[in-house]
Amino acid sequence: MCNLLFYLLLMLCLDSGVHHVVGIGAGVNYGQIANNLPSPSRVAILLRSLNISRVKLYDADPSVLLAFSNSDVDFIIGLGNEYLENMTDPLKAQAWIEQHVEPHLPQTRITCITVGNEVFNSNDSRLMSNLLPAMQTVYTTLGNLGLDKQVAVTSAHSLTILGNSYPPSTGSFRQDLAEYLQPLVSFHAQIKSPFLINAYPYFAYKDNPEQVPLEYVLFQPNQGMTDPNTNLHYDNMLFAQVDAVYSAIRAMGHTDIEVRISETGWPSKGDTNEAGATPENAGLYNGNLLRKIEEKQGTPAKPSIPIDIYVFALFNENLKPGPASERNYGLYYPDGIPVYNIGLQGYLPELAMSSATLINVRP
Numbered sequence: 001m002c003n004l005l006f007y008l009l010l011m012l013c014l015d016s017g018v019h020h021v022v023g024i025g026a027g028v029n030y031g032q033i034a035n036n037l038p039s040p041s042r043v044a045i046l047l048r049s050l051n052i053s054r055v056k057l058y059d060a061d062p063s064v065l066l067a068f069s070n071s072d073v074d075f076i077i078g079l080g081n082e083y084l085e086n087m088t089d090p091l092k093a094q095a096w097i098e099q100h101v102e103p104h105l106p107q108t109r110i111t112c113i114t115v116g117n118e119v120f121n122s123n124d125s126r127l128m129s130n131l132l133p134a135m136q137t138v139y140t141t142l143g144n145l146g147l148d149k150q151v152a153v154t155s156a157h158s159l160t161i162l163g164n165s166y167p168p169s170t171g172s173f174r175q176d177l178a179e180y181l182q183p184l185v186s187f188h189a190q191i192k193s194p195f196l197i198n199a200y201p202y203f204a205y206k207d208n209p210e211q212v213p214l215e216y217v218l219f220q221p222n223q224g225m226t227d228p229n230t231n232l233h234y235d236n237m238l239f240a241q242v243d244a245v246y247s248a249i250r251a252m253g254h255t256d257i258e259v260r261i262s263e264t265g266w267p268s269k270g271d272t273n274e275a276g277a278t279p280e281n282a283g284l285y286n287g288n289l290l291r292k293i294e295e296k297q298g299t300p301a302k303p304s305i306p307i308d309i310y311v312f313a314l315f316n317e318n319l320k321p322g323p324a325s326e327r328n329y330g331l332y333y334p335d336g337i338p339v340y341n342i343g344l345q346g347y348l349p350e351l352a353m354s355s356a357t358l359i360n361v362r363p
């Protein structure tokens with residue numbers, strides 16, 4: 001009996017080693033603004049069945065971080081905008097990290113903290129002023145605790161921070177944000193952390209469906225556009241957006257900061273005035289995107305840097321406010337059924353107890 005148990009555990013260990021190597025490249029945003037989602041331990045099994053090994057949270061939900069103990073998943077966790085003011089205080093930053101990060105290390109792999117989300121969308125100058133000091137304090141505190149090498153510090157920005165984005169070579173940040181973004185970008189260069197953007201070609205299409213070719217935003221075959229300054233050819237809007245951000249960062253004097261995509265996605269359903277929100281389009285967007293990630297494609301301006309993406313989102317979230325599209329970005333319904341078929345048929349167990357056997361058996 002004992003030997004048999006040992007053998008079974010050994011098989012599971014070997015098995016999980018295989019999964020780790022195969023993992024799909026894309027990460028996923030695990031948003032939880034809903035009252036009907038499966039328990040985190042069931043979600044851990046679902047993600048494992050999908051070989052998804054990178055997850056982004058908007059908070060530091062201990063029940064999620066605990067459920068993914070000894071899993072092969074790397075986590076980005078979030079400090080919400082409501083914490084920024086307190087995080088400028090070293091004592092409060094240390095208390096937060098001691099309470100929300102340290103207890104989970106190393107058994108849960110927390111590799112990054114996003115300080116604030118879309119702060120420059122807030123139109124709140126106090127919040128904007130607090131962003132960089134909060135990031136600096138969190139970074140310094142991680143250093144004091146010996147964690148700065150394993151946990152990166154960054155923030156996530158909406159593309160409304162761009163004043164100009166077309167053509168991509170002329171990308172620049174909004175002039176009114178320069179006082180915040182210039183030192184922020186310098187800080188990224190100093191600590192070598194990536195600059196994260198939430199990029200949604202869907203918004204551009206929805207706002208202007210007559211002008212924006214659907215094929216161009218969905219990564220379908222199309223004519224695309226050539227940037228007259230660089231002669232680089234763009235056949236999809238997402239890559240043009242990423243390169244516009246690289247240009248904006250370069251205009252601030254930095255060429256050594258990596259741009260990554262902390263959110264992108266397409267809604268499968270929307271209100272009648274939300275053009276293009278269909279399961280077919282969402283499936284094309286996310287399916288084509290996953291293929292580009294599998295092929296490790298870079299953007300025209302940075303061909304050797306494979307695009308790095310967290311899909312928004314894992315589940316439809318029924319309590320999100322706003323238009324119907326907001327509640328329909330999920331790859332999955334809460335019962336684990338895919339909203340559309342892009343080859344991501346996962347396994348969501350009925351019973352949470354199986355997590356003990358499937359997840360927590362690594363040496």
Ligand SMILES: *[C@@H]1O[C@H](CO)[C@@H](O)[C@H](O)[C@H]1NC(C)=O
Nearest residue numbers: 019022049050051343344345
């Ligand atoms: C996950 O990886 C395993 C092992 O290589 C593979 O058999 C399985 O098809 C993959 N699952 C998905 C959803 O890609």
Ligand SMILES: *[C@@H]1O[C@H](CO)[C@@H](O)[C@H](O)[C@H]1NC(C)=O
Nearest residue numbers: 081082083084085086087092
């Ligand atoms: C900020 O700190 C104050 C004082 O310690 C505390 O009362 C408050 O709850 C904190 N704010 C947040 C959002 O945690």
Ligand SMILES: *[C@@H]1O[C@H](CO)[C@@H](O)[C@H](O)[C@H]1NC(C)=O
Nearest residue numbers: 120121122123124125160176
């Ligand atoms: C942002 O704030 C400024 C000044 O308070 C105001 O004029 C402007 O309308 C606000 N913009 C938005 C989008 O709320």
